Amino acid sequence: MLPLATAVQPAAAAEAKLDNPYAGAKVYVNPDWSAKAAAEPGGSAVANQPTFVWMDRIAAISGSSAAKGLRAHLDTALAQGANLVQIVIYDLPGRDCSALASNGELGATEIGRYKTEYIDPIAAIMSDSKYAGLRIVNVIEPDSLPNLVTNAGGTAGSTDACATMKANGNYEAGVGYALHTLGAIPNVYNYIDAAHHGWLGWDSNMGPAATEFKKAATTGGATVNDVAGFIVNTANYSALTEPYFKVTDSVNGTTVRQSKWVDWNYYVDELSFAQALRTKLIGEGFNSSIGMLIDTSRNGWGGTARPAGSGPLTSVDDYVNGSRVDRRIHAGNWCNQSGAGLGERPTTAPATGIDAYVWAKPPGESDGASQVIPNDEGKGFDRMCDPTYTGNGRNGNSMTGALANSPLAGAWFSAQFQQLLANAYPPVGGTTTDTQAPTAPTGLTSSAKTSSSVSLSWTASTDNVGVTGYDVYRGSTLVGSSATTSFTDTGLTASTAYSYTVKAKDAAGNVSAASTALSVTTSAGGTTDTQAPTAPTGLTSSAKTSSSVSLSWTASTDNVGVTGYDVYRGSTLVGSSATTSFTDTGLTASTAYSYTVKAKDAAGNVSAASTALSVTTSGTSNGSGCTATYKVSSDWGAGFNADVTVTNNGTTAINGWKVTWTYGGQQKISNLWNGSYTQTGQAVTVTNAAYNGAIGAGGSASFGFGATNSGGSNAVPTLTCTAL
Template identity: 70%
Template structure:
């Protein structure tokens, strides 16, 4: 059963330190010393967590919680006690003068209601000791003070465990799936990444209880409790079993027929919700990726579009993608420690003008279906199990060559984004304008988008023409941006990390590296997974990939099964390199 404590707003942050009691003027407000503006009565707590310290530098995640009246902007200040020097910050404007540091909001996270939080992070160097700062001020008022001047490090007893935080990854470890880790470690060189956290895929009903080669959901959560210790712990669970699943790609078809929405609800979502809602797991932060490659299909692969399929037309007509996603969001979002991130495709799918607004509208429709509300959506995830480069640094959307925009190149093909980071950040704003909470965060799957190795360009292409310029400089070396199956030349991407860029909650490895996208030829199986020619290296393509070769590796097994040759290639082409 789910916990019964009342939930806060969808992006509220649990106060990890006691709130401060503050004295305001008789009118209940304080006046800024140097400005003729009225400020709300403040109060605050700060969670400052060093996530990685390598002896000469460190990464820190900071969460500031407003325990006083609402504010429309904020400045958090502290002083280092040693030689710490900040080199990079994200989700806040971070400046430093000597030992004194100021972190200011970046607009979209400036408004904090009572109980609301903002999270940001930074990298810094140091020598000698790296002591945690002792005092912080929010808009000039001391934080983490009980009003009598004595720090109170104990959690607020009225703030129950499991209450939603702004960024579930902030200050938390992330679950390492032992089933995947064991396979990775058994590969030559695999121990270098075997301790990385990856997603747990519930890709059929049988996966809930477990199969011969993978533990079930409850067993994963029990193992997560063992890994947790005294820390916060994130567990990443992929919800992936819609009726008529993935109507445009046979390799990832599922076990449920297009009309089996009741089975999806009763035999799949309900049992998952019952397990996740068990009080035993209330101390875990459970991040769900909700139904990969589903809702965007209703926009791009239906109707009169050349990429349309009859199967996607059926799912648009019966509404079961929208109903299924809505039901999952409502049931799982009602659990206090579950954070729903809806899959939002990738830049090479919905980055075009015709697709952006239409996709956001479909997501919003699903978030209001079957009892769900937009408050059940904590954020969105892009590039799940895909290969789109995180950052294309050798060209930008505003570049021109010979009077032609980069958007006119064959590779970009009038897309609004050239890489996944720019897409995730811009699409986040589109989603907010559509009606989602302004605090939603984005995840980006970086498990296979590194594109390193000796073929990685070291600079821009020649300025001969726009195609030469783009093709010579692009990191993403797929034949076509629509190619998605076991791509030749791919490499591991950025390692999982928290709050790496503005609006991004985390880079994650939701797709476990080494697990196949689909078989290179037809392989009978009892998992409902078909054979898709996009996984056949001899396939010459279709309108969805510009009638290009598939770029797929040969000798691949059924989707989700271990593919050693792919794993080895990902290791060789990792960027950053291992």
């Protein structure tokens, strides 16, 4: 992990493209921002940090007496001996359709002006041969493509302005033009903005986002080769890491995903989100060399409000609220957040897949005005910047948590800078005594037991300086310690229930919160085994034909070991397997079958059944058939999200498809992506979008949707797929 300050001289000519442009770079420090930071009490400690320069209107390209233009910044970078300059490209037509504070100067239809008056002049300056030795990193249009994913399709966060931009295609056309035009310059590196975990962290958002990013990156002559990577958390406050809880934690058997703060998200911090999104984007077709940037300018969340350990185990909400370092009222709050602090200093290659931590939003520059301020920059008054506003659907109808007396977006906000400095984490001005406790151990389980002993194992904790060991408690009694993630408690009584917890500790003597308690009953005297294996999980159809279904599942666990599995079609035992796979044969074409699997051990104990899986066999092969599988990705009772995969199981390509089904309850689709749908009563018909109808032999396409349910279960319906 290297700081962004390695001194090198800029090359005389453009160097070969790098996988990571920040490697070995001396990054430009904007003297305009630096002077404002240094003028604040204590600000000189961070005034030498590199920040991005925002080209947020056409006039910013040429600059003014108050602020340098693009060419002046590049010239100053050369004078500094820097070889990397960071620019934000931010002036799309109808810019930031969901937030008034950051509205721009160009109307929704002015794509021509965007190209000729904004992108083309920027490209002309960047391509000047005198700057060939500068690596120029561009962040492309913050919030634009994420708005098309979540705020333009009839969802709770939708706006008419975002729907307009989705319909006219100017966001995609503008992003594609910027990528293609700027990406043609040899020393330019383009990073597309990808929002943050609190925006796209649900499967129902991340998948469509990756598809949308790929669509924009291949529009108007652009290709994936014009994209060096993506940036998350631009100008936002989401924590880099949450040290005191993980998305996999549970409290009294309830997952933390069910807490009000997490709200069923799959991520709780930006690092895990960025790394997962990178994998998703590579799978979508982006180059495997892409890297991620994370804006850490305002996500430190230090100060006296920062927790020192995990929250209480009284409920998932108490646990999460007591654990989280992100102290916002709601993860959807984005404007001048009270209590925020400077985050990690700009750093090169700090983690796998991450090109750099950067300060994309210069600390001290306002997100928006807390009241109406007339201006000629097209920036409106957004109530999310008003500390008295009681919120809307996008922030859970909670208070905004915004600072009072804030100026227009981009203007210097001294009170905010002072707060960021005071609440910096890591703190500004050197190291401090380690007071950060390790995270609580998770996954505590009994790996073996007898009539007089219990063997335990758990998942390792994390700590800012490293875990040195674990203390194991039986009830409230410390029964031993371990330097590893396992321990055996001996001298116990047969057929007796014991409750165990584990705590982690570090070299400074900090101790974590206790793990979730585990109750274990010792075996009866002798060697009789009465403990059944756990139920198999992850049952899925790995392949199918018109007369067979191949199944696979995740192995079960047992105190003495699993010997095999029984497979049921409905209530009928159709076979057994010593492995975690089985093929059921002799079936009828185009017929739905329901499967479950049970595990068994040497003593004859049998597990509970796995969750049932419904599989419909393929139709009679005619060279152009298709099948569709339906998966509920999240379910909260009154609503759910689902994903459907369409597979061409024929021997020739198909040019379109139609999927139909009939619900058994009161399910009603509210929004659908990657396809078109009609619903009449309980009957649903979905046809392909223009871009995913053609599927080669053996290939697949997918669509997803959100739905409500006012009655009945969210059981998986039987699907019929027709090749068109």
